[in-house]
Amino acid sequence: MALSDYFETQDDFLESVIYPTLAKSKDSSPLMDKNERLVYRKCATYLHRYMAQGVVLEREGLELACWVLKEKMVEIGDFLIKEIQRLNLGRGVEGRLLEDLKEAGADPDDYARAIIEILAKIPRRKVATTYKFILKALEARSKELANKKISEIEKGLQHLKRMFSLTDKEYEVCLFLYILSTYDKVEIYFVHYLNCHLFACRRHLLRILNLTKQDYADIFSGTIKRVGLLEMDHNYLKLEKDFIKILEDPSGDFTSIFFKKARKTTTRLEHHFIDTEQTAHLLKLLSRKTETPTHILLYGVPGTGKTSYSCGLAAEVGAPAYEISLGEETNKSSQRRAALMACLNMTNTGKGSV
Secondary structure, X not given: OOHHHHOOOHHHHHHHHHHHHHHHHOOOHHHOOHHHHHHHHHHHHHHHHHHOOOOOOOHHHHHXXXXXXXXXXXXXXXXXXXXXXXXXXXXXXXXXXXXXXXXXXXXXXXXXXXXXXXXXOOOHHHHHXXXXXXXXXXXXXXXXXXXXXXXXXXXXXXXXXXXXXXXXXXXXXXXXXXXXXXXXHHHHHHHHHOOOOOHHHHHHHHHHHOOOHHHHHHHHOOHHHHOOOEEEOOOOEEEOHHHHHHHHOOOOOHHHHOXXXXXOOOOOHHHOOOOHHHHHHHHHHHHOOOOOOOOOOOOOOOOOOHHHHHHHHHHHHOOOOEEEOOOHHHOOHHHHHHHHHHHHHHHOOOOOOO
Protein backbone atom coordinates (compact mmCIF):
# COMPACT_ATOMS: atom_id res chain seq x y z
CA MET A 1 0.00 0.00 0.00
CA ALA A 2 1.14 3.55 -0.68
CA LEU A 3 1.32 6.49 1.67
CA SER A 4 -1.88 7.89 0.17
CA ASP A 5 -3.70 4.68 1.14
CA TYR A 6 -2.84 5.34 4.78
CA PHE A 7 -3.05 9.11 4.99
CA GLU A 8 -4.09 11.99 2.76
CA THR A 9 -0.74 13.81 3.06
CA GLN A 10 2.76 13.23 4.32
CA ASP A 11 2.10 15.66 7.19
CA ASP A 12 -0.87 13.50 8.24
CA PHE A 13 1.50 10.52 8.41
CA LEU A 14 4.05 12.40 10.48
CA GLU A 15 1.52 13.82 12.91
CA SER A 16 -0.43 10.57 13.24
CA VAL A 17 2.43 8.07 13.45
CA ILE A 18 5.87 9.57 14.07
CA TYR A 19 5.33 12.64 16.23
CA PRO A 20 2.91 11.09 18.76
CA THR A 21 5.61 8.64 19.87
CA LEU A 22 7.79 11.64 20.72
CA ALA A 23 5.08 13.94 22.05
CA LYS A 24 6.10 13.60 25.68
CA SER A 25 9.52 15.05 24.89
CA LYS A 26 9.67 16.87 21.57
CA ASP A 27 12.96 18.36 22.67
CA SER A 28 14.62 16.49 25.50
CA SER A 29 17.71 18.72 25.52
CA PRO A 30 16.46 20.96 28.38
CA LEU A 31 15.79 17.81 30.44
CA MET A 32 19.38 16.58 30.19
CA ASP A 33 21.83 17.26 32.97
CA LYS A 34 25.16 18.91 32.13
CA ASN A 35 27.02 15.60 31.91
CA GLU A 36 24.50 14.16 29.45
CA ARG A 37 24.63 17.26 27.28
CA LEU A 38 28.41 16.99 27.16
CA VAL A 39 28.38 13.30 26.22
CA TYR A 40 25.71 13.65 23.52
CA ARG A 41 27.42 16.73 22.10
CA LYS A 42 30.83 15.07 21.94
CA CYS A 43 29.37 11.92 20.37
CA ALA A 44 27.63 14.04 17.72
CA THR A 45 30.99 15.67 17.01
CA TYR A 46 32.82 12.32 16.87
CA LEU A 47 30.31 10.88 14.40
CA HIS A 48 30.29 14.05 12.33
CA ARG A 49 34.10 13.96 11.99
CA TYR A 50 33.99 10.28 11.07
CA MET A 51 31.28 10.71 8.44
CA ALA A 52 32.80 13.91 7.02
CA GLN A 53 35.50 11.76 5.37
CA GLY A 54 32.87 10.17 3.15
CA VAL A 55 32.23 7.19 5.43
CA VAL A 56 28.87 5.43 5.03
CA LEU A 57 27.53 4.34 8.42
CA GLU A 58 26.52 0.72 8.85
CA ARG A 59 23.68 -0.34 11.15
CA GLU A 60 25.77 0.11 14.33
CA GLY A 61 26.74 3.63 13.32
CA LEU A 62 23.17 4.60 12.48
CA GLU A 63 22.01 3.22 15.82
CA LEU A 64 24.48 5.51 17.58
CA ALA A 65 23.46 8.45 15.37
CA CYS A 66 19.78 7.91 16.25
CA TRP A 67 20.72 7.60 19.94
CA VAL A 68 22.62 10.90 19.76
CA LEU A 69 19.85 12.67 17.85
CA LYS A 70 17.13 11.30 20.17
CA GLU A 71 13.77 12.84 19.10
CA LYS A 72 15.57 14.66 16.28
CA MET A 73 16.00 11.32 14.49
CA VAL A 74 12.45 11.72 13.19
CA GLU A 75 13.83 14.34 10.82
CA ILE A 76 15.70 11.56 8.99
CA GLY A 77 12.42 9.68 8.59
CA ASP A 78 10.75 12.87 7.38
CA PHE A 79 13.49 13.31 4.77
CA LEU A 80 13.23 9.69 3.58
CA ILE A 81 9.44 9.80 3.33
CA LYS A 82 9.76 12.67 0.87
CA GLU A 83 12.32 10.67 -1.12
CA ILE A 84 10.06 7.60 -1.16
CA GLN A 85 7.21 9.67 -2.53
CA ARG A 86 9.37 11.00 -5.36
CA LEU A 87 10.76 7.62 -6.39
CA ASN A 88 7.48 5.74 -7.01
CA LEU A 89 8.91 2.46 -5.74
CA GLY A 90 5.59 0.69 -6.05
CA ARG A 91 2.59 0.50 -3.77
CA GLY A 92 3.70 -2.66 -1.97
CA VAL A 93 7.31 -1.62 -1.36
CA GLU A 94 6.34 1.89 -0.30
CA GLY A 95 3.74 0.60 2.12
CA ARG A 96 6.16 -1.86 3.78
CA LEU A 97 8.83 0.79 4.27
CA LEU A 98 6.38 3.21 5.82
CA GLU A 99 5.07 0.45 8.06
CA ASP A 100 8.64 -0.21 9.26
CA LEU A 101 9.00 3.44 10.28
CA LYS A 102 5.66 3.30 12.02
CA GLU A 103 6.61 0.21 14.02
CA ALA A 104 10.04 1.63 14.94
CA GLY A 105 8.45 4.47 16.91
CA ALA A 106 10.90 6.26 19.18
CA ASP A 107 13.38 3.41 19.75
CA PRO A 108 16.77 4.46 18.28
CA ASP A 109 17.87 0.92 17.38
CA ASP A 110 14.55 0.05 15.69
CA TYR A 111 14.50 3.39 13.91
CA ALA A 112 18.04 2.83 12.61
CA ARG A 113 17.06 -0.61 11.29
CA ALA A 114 14.02 0.90 9.53
CA ILE A 115 16.30 3.50 7.92
CA ILE A 116 18.68 0.75 6.75
CA GLU A 117 15.76 -1.07 5.11
CA ILE A 118 14.75 2.07 3.24
CA LEU A 119 18.32 2.86 2.15
CA ALA A 120 18.62 -0.64 0.70
CA LYS A 121 15.63 0.04 -1.59
CA ILE A 122 16.51 3.47 -2.96
CA PRO A 123 19.13 4.48 -5.57
CA ARG A 124 22.73 5.05 -4.43
CA ARG A 125 22.60 8.75 -5.21
CA LYS A 126 19.67 9.05 -2.80
CA VAL A 127 21.61 7.12 -0.17
CA ALA A 128 24.46 9.62 -0.50
CA THR A 129 21.99 12.49 -0.19
CA THR A 130 20.54 10.91 2.95
CA TYR A 131 23.96 10.61 4.58
CA LYS A 132 24.65 14.26 3.82
CA PHE A 133 21.38 15.06 5.59
CA ILE A 134 22.45 12.96 8.61
CA LEU A 135 25.82 14.74 8.62
CA LYS A 136 24.09 18.12 8.83
CA ALA A 137 21.74 16.83 11.54
CA LEU A 138 24.72 15.74 13.67
CA GLU A 139 26.41 19.10 13.20
CA ALA A 140 23.22 20.90 14.25
CA ARG A 141 22.87 18.57 17.25
CA SER A 142 26.40 19.37 18.41
CA LYS A 143 25.70 23.11 18.25
CA GLU A 144 22.30 22.71 19.93
CA LEU A 145 23.81 20.94 22.94
CA ALA A 146 26.59 23.49 23.51
CA ASN A 147 26.40 24.62 27.10
CA LYS A 148 28.18 27.52 28.82
CA LYS A 149 27.78 25.79 32.18
CA ILE A 150 30.57 23.35 32.93
CA SER A 151 29.70 19.71 33.64
CA GLU A 152 31.02 17.60 36.51
CA ILE A 153 32.97 15.51 34.01
CA GLU A 154 34.69 18.63 32.70
CA LYS A 155 35.48 19.75 36.25
CA GLY A 156 37.19 16.44 36.89
CA LEU A 157 39.11 16.68 33.63
CA GLN A 158 40.26 20.18 34.50
CA HIS A 159 41.63 18.80 37.78
CA LEU A 160 43.56 16.17 35.81
CA LYS A 161 44.76 18.79 33.34
CA ARG A 162 46.09 20.97 36.14
CA MET A 163 47.62 18.10 38.13
CA PHE A 164 49.56 16.69 35.18
CA SER A 165 49.94 19.74 32.91
CA LEU A 166 47.99 18.02 30.13
CA THR A 167 47.70 19.58 26.70
CA ASP A 168 44.31 20.27 25.11
CA LYS A 169 44.71 17.22 22.89
CA GLU A 170 45.60 14.98 25.84
CA TYR A 171 42.52 16.37 27.59
CA GLU A 172 40.33 15.38 24.60
CA VAL A 173 41.79 11.87 24.50
CA CYS A 174 41.03 11.39 28.21
CA LEU A 175 37.46 12.64 27.70
CA PHE A 176 36.91 10.25 24.77
CA LEU A 177 38.23 7.27 26.72
CA TYR A 178 36.10 8.19 29.73
CA ILE A 179 32.95 8.32 27.59
CA LEU A 180 33.82 4.90 26.15
CA SER A 181 34.24 3.44 29.63
CA THR A 182 30.90 4.72 30.98
CA TYR A 183 28.38 4.69 28.10
CA ASP A 184 27.58 1.27 26.64
CA LYS A 185 26.02 2.59 23.43
CA VAL A 186 29.17 4.57 22.63
CA GLU A 187 31.47 1.68 23.55
CA ILE A 188 29.55 -0.71 21.29
CA TYR A 189 30.28 1.37 18.21
CA PHE A 190 33.69 2.90 18.82
CA VAL A 191 35.25 -0.08 20.64
CA HIS A 192 33.44 -3.26 19.53
CA TYR A 193 32.73 -2.14 15.95
CA LEU A 194 35.46 0.36 14.97
CA ASN A 195 38.07 -0.96 17.44
CA CYS A 196 39.28 2.58 18.18
CA HIS A 197 41.10 1.30 21.25
CA LEU A 198 43.43 -0.87 19.15
CA PHE A 199 46.70 0.44 17.79
CA ALA A 200 46.02 -1.29 14.46
CA CYS A 201 42.84 0.80 14.04
CA ARG A 202 44.32 4.10 15.14
CA ARG A 203 43.28 5.74 11.85
CA HIS A 204 39.70 5.82 13.19
CA LEU A 205 40.83 7.46 16.43
CA LEU A 206 42.84 10.06 14.49
CA ARG A 207 39.77 10.94 12.43
CA ILE A 208 37.35 11.03 15.36
CA LEU A 209 39.58 13.17 17.60
CA ASN A 210 41.02 15.27 14.76
CA LEU A 211 44.60 14.20 15.49
CA THR A 212 47.65 13.78 13.28
CA LYS A 213 49.95 10.76 13.40
CA GLN A 214 52.50 12.92 15.19
CA ASP A 215 49.84 13.97 17.74
CA TYR A 216 49.11 10.29 18.35
CA ALA A 217 52.78 9.45 18.85
CA ASP A 218 53.33 12.41 21.20
CA ILE A 219 50.22 11.76 23.27
CA PHE A 220 50.64 8.03 23.80
CA SER A 221 54.34 8.26 24.60
CA GLY A 222 54.01 11.43 26.68
CA THR A 223 52.58 12.50 30.02
CA ILE A 224 49.44 10.38 30.06
CA LYS A 225 51.56 7.27 29.58
CA ARG A 226 54.33 8.28 32.01
CA VAL A 227 51.94 9.02 34.87
CA GLY A 228 49.78 5.94 34.25
CA LEU A 229 46.60 7.74 33.18
CA LEU A 230 46.03 4.93 30.71
CA GLU A 231 46.14 1.18 30.99
CA MET A 232 48.11 0.28 27.87
CA ASP A 233 49.67 -2.70 26.18
CA HIS A 234 50.70 -3.26 22.59
CA ASN A 235 47.11 -3.49 21.38
CA TYR A 236 44.77 -2.04 23.97
CA LEU A 237 44.25 1.21 25.86
CA LYS A 238 41.72 2.52 28.36
CA LEU A 239 41.50 5.10 31.13
CA GLU A 240 42.88 3.88 34.46
CA LYS A 241 40.20 3.30 37.10
CA ASP A 242 41.66 5.64 39.76
CA PHE A 243 41.45 8.54 37.33
CA ILE A 244 37.90 7.60 36.40
CA LYS A 245 37.01 8.12 40.08
CA ILE A 246 38.27 11.71 39.86
CA LEU A 247 36.06 12.38 36.83
CA GLU A 248 33.03 10.88 38.53
CA ASP A 249 33.49 12.81 41.78
CA PRO A 250 35.51 16.00 41.13
CA SER A 251 34.26 17.54 44.39
CA GLY A 252 35.76 14.74 46.48
CA ASP A 253 39.18 14.63 48.13
CA PHE A 254 40.84 13.33 44.97
CA THR A 255 44.30 14.62 45.93
CA SER A 256 44.53 12.10 48.76
CA ILE A 257 45.02 9.42 46.11
CA PHE A 258 48.41 10.98 45.40
CA PHE A 259 49.60 13.04 48.37
CA LYS A 260 48.70 14.30 51.84
CA LYS A 261 49.88 16.93 54.30
CA ALA A 262 52.97 15.72 56.11
CA ARG A 263 52.81 15.32 59.86
CA LYS A 264 54.58 17.99 61.91
CA THR A 265 57.94 16.98 63.32
CA THR A 266 58.98 17.53 66.91
CA THR A 267 62.66 16.91 66.20
CA ARG A 268 64.73 20.07 65.80
CA LEU A 269 67.06 20.33 62.80
CA GLU A 270 70.18 20.53 64.97
CA HIS A 271 69.28 17.21 66.59
CA HIS A 272 69.85 15.35 63.31
CA PHE A 273 73.34 14.00 62.60
CA ILE A 274 73.83 16.33 59.63
CA ASP A 275 76.51 19.00 59.33
CA THR A 276 75.12 22.46 60.15
CA GLU A 277 76.74 23.90 57.03
CA GLN A 278 74.89 21.37 54.88
CA THR A 279 71.63 22.25 56.60
CA ALA A 280 72.29 25.97 56.08
CA HIS A 281 72.97 25.32 52.38
CA LEU A 282 69.71 23.39 51.98
CA LEU A 283 67.74 26.13 53.74
CA LYS A 284 69.28 28.69 51.38
CA LEU A 285 68.25 26.60 48.36
CA LEU A 286 64.71 26.14 49.63
CA SER A 287 64.30 29.80 50.50
CA ARG A 288 64.72 30.83 46.87
CA LYS A 289 61.52 31.10 44.83
CA THR A 290 62.39 29.61 41.45
CA GLU A 291 60.32 28.93 38.35
CA THR A 292 61.20 25.24 38.44
CA PRO A 293 61.26 22.91 41.46
CA THR A 294 64.42 22.45 43.49
CA HIS A 295 65.22 18.74 43.82
CA ILE A 296 67.02 17.45 46.90
CA LEU A 297 67.70 13.76 47.40
CA LEU A 298 68.00 12.38 50.93
CA TYR A 299 69.14 8.78 51.11
CA GLY A 300 69.56 6.28 53.87
CA VAL A 301 67.97 3.16 55.32
CA PRO A 302 64.46 3.42 56.84
CA GLY A 303 64.31 4.97 60.32
CA THR A 304 67.30 7.29 60.00
CA GLY A 305 65.19 10.48 60.08
CA LYS A 306 64.82 11.47 56.44
CA THR A 307 61.15 12.37 56.76
CA SER A 308 61.46 14.29 60.03
CA TYR A 309 64.50 16.17 58.68
CA SER A 310 62.54 17.14 55.53
CA CYS A 311 59.62 18.37 57.60
CA GLY A 312 62.04 20.33 59.78
CA LEU A 313 63.49 22.05 56.68
CA ALA A 314 59.99 22.93 55.49
CA ALA A 315 59.03 24.36 58.88
CA GLU A 316 62.21 26.43 58.98
CA VAL A 317 61.52 28.10 55.60
CA GLY A 318 57.80 28.49 56.40
CA ALA A 319 56.53 26.24 53.59
CA PRO A 320 53.87 23.53 53.91
CA ALA A 321 55.16 19.97 53.63
CA TYR A 322 53.47 17.10 51.78
CA GLU A 323 54.24 13.44 51.44
CA ILE A 324 53.34 10.99 48.70
CA SER A 325 50.53 8.71 49.89
CA LEU A 326 51.04 5.48 47.96
CA GLY A 327 50.68 2.06 49.48
CA GLU A 328 52.96 -0.82 48.60
CA GLU A 329 50.44 -2.23 46.11
CA THR A 330 50.31 1.04 44.17
CA ASN A 331 53.94 2.05 44.56
CA LYS A 332 54.91 1.60 40.91
CA SER A 333 57.23 3.97 39.07
CA SER A 334 54.41 5.48 36.97
CA GLN A 335 52.27 6.00 40.07
CA ARG A 336 55.12 7.62 42.00
CA ARG A 337 55.72 9.87 39.00
CA ALA A 338 52.01 10.76 38.88
CA ALA A 339 51.92 11.50 42.61
CA LEU A 340 55.02 13.71 42.47
CA MET A 341 53.73 15.65 39.47
CA ALA A 342 50.27 16.08 41.03
CA CYS A 343 51.76 17.29 44.31
CA LEU A 344 54.09 19.76 42.58
CA ASN A 345 51.40 21.21 40.34
CA MET A 346 48.66 21.39 42.99
CA THR A 347 50.69 22.76 45.93
CA ASN A 348 53.44 24.92 44.46
CA THR A 349 51.72 28.28 45.03
CA GLY A 350 52.39 31.21 47.36
CA LYS A 351 55.47 30.37 49.41
CA GLY A 352 55.73 27.05 47.62
CA SER A 353 55.82 23.65 49.26
CA VAL A 354 58.18 20.84 50.19
